[in-house]
Structure formats: C-alpha cells, structure tokens
Amino acid sequence: MEQKLIENIEAFTAGYSVVARRSGNDAWELLNQKMEEAETRHTKRFSKRSLLVGSIAAVFVFGFILYTGMFNTGKYSPEIASEIASVKEYYLPDSSLVVLNSNSTIKYHYNNFTGERSVVLRGEAIFYVRDGRKFTVEFDGGKVKVLGTSFAICAYTGKFLQFDCMSGRVELDLDVQRKKVRLSNNEGVYVCGDVISPLHAVHADSVNERLNGIYHWDKIRLDNLLSFVGNRFGYQVDFKKIDTKRNFSGKVELNSLYTGLDVIAFAMGLEYTVSETEKTITFNANP
Secondary structure (H helix, E strand, C coil): CHHHHHHHHHHHHCCCCCCCCCCHHHHHHHHHHHHHHHHHHHHHHHHHHHHHHHHHHHHHHHHHHHHHHCCCCCCCCCCEECCCCCCEEEECCCCCEEEECCCCEEEEEECCCCCCEEEEEEEEEEEECCCCCCEEEEECCEEEEECCCEEEEEEEECCEEEEEEEECCEEEEECHHHCEEEECCCEEEEEECCEECCCEECCHHHHHHHHHCEEEEEEEEHHHHHHHHHHHHCCEEECCCCCCCCEEEEEEECCCHHHHHHHHHHHHCEEEEEECCCCEEEEEECC
C-alpha cells in the first residue's frame, strides 16, 4: 500500500521540475504553488462545462413549457353536442359542469400553463364554474368572462341572446353597441337585434326548468320567440307574413315541437305549417 502511494505521488509530480540553485524550502514552495495552479485550472474547466450543460437543459425545459402551455392555447377539443329535445351534462377538465340544452354544442380549451379556461358555445347551456383562473365563454355576438359562478346562456344566434346569472358575477362583452354589461346574483339581460334590455330578475328554479323543456317568457318579441323555437328543434322559420313586433308572455312547454307551436299559435292568433323534408316552419296570420 505504501509502495503504491509513493508511485502515485511520483506519477503526479513527474511533470513538475524545480529550478536549480534554490533552497529546499523555496523549491518545495514553488512546487506547491504549481500544483495549486493546476488544480484551479481543472476546476474552472469543470465549472464552465457544467454551466454550459445546465444552460442547455434549462433552455430545453423552458422551451417545452412554452410550447405545451402557451403555444397550444388555440387548440380546442372536438365538439360536444346535445341531441334535439334532450339534455347533456359534461364535465370540463377543471371539474366545471356544463349542461347543454336541446340542439347545442360546445368545444373547450384548458391551458395547463396559465390555468385559463375557454369555451365556445352554440345554443343554450347552464354553467357551474369551479373557482380558478379566468373562465371565458364565446358565442355568436360576444363573450362572457367569469371567475366562479353559475349562469345560463341562450345563444343559438347573435340576433337573440339571453343571459341569467344565478350566483357570482359575470361580465358580458357584447358585439352590440360594443358594450360591457356586468351581472350579479339573480340578474339577467336580453339582447334583441341591436337592443340591449334593462336588467331583469332571475329565479334559479325557472332557469333550471328549461332543462325540462319548460320556459317562462315575459314580453318576448314574437320573432325572437319563433326563431328560438326553430333553433331548439333544428328548423328554419319563415314569419314574413305576420306582425313579429308583438310580444308574447306566458309559459311554453318545448319538449316537442308541435306542443310548443300549438300554444304560441293559439295565443297569438297564428297558423303554421311544418315541412319535415325542408326543415322549415312557415307562419301565417289567422284569417
């Protein structure tokens, strides 16, 4: 063991020489100095190499996070749809619940990097949003921003929109008049064409009844009501021959197309015909 240690020392010091005409102490001091300088150079080379490798790894990880968390924010899920005259419940990745009413669709995106949630809606749905980062619902005619709340949206087309906030707060960013509208607990609003209604009181029981096909209307314009019925069941509506500026108030059951149309036609003095081949409903005034 001792012999091996001596050999290692000799091998290590073989590359060093002592300048002639120096005392033994001076020679030993010079030798130690050179050994320390060599060790310092080795440490610096190692540190630079480690720093380079670490930097490359950090850039790779940061780039991966950017790609998966930020650059994929435009990727939405496939569409989730409800059938005509049916209701579909769907849980989003953050456990928020969306209840789709008849003939409605959504697609969504959850950003893993920011925690933000985005939904695109066509039709009618009730949202029960979990607390978290920003939650946005886009539709034809604008979008809604919320944090944690329950609310309902009817947005088959941008011509007639209905919003009902049952709890929490929502902010509507409407294309109509480029206006923002804030709703709090039990507040709602209609958008008819280019007119935004005053706020109205919202009753959660009444909103939830819509999932059973029961609707309560208070002075809804006839053209908006008939268009809503058509969209709910997947029909185009022709009401050119009637006065659509009249208002309808009352309860309508819309679990079947004909049940709803019979109630509206009787109350408003109308006749109607349905073409199943062309998927159209035509209204005329009673003679």
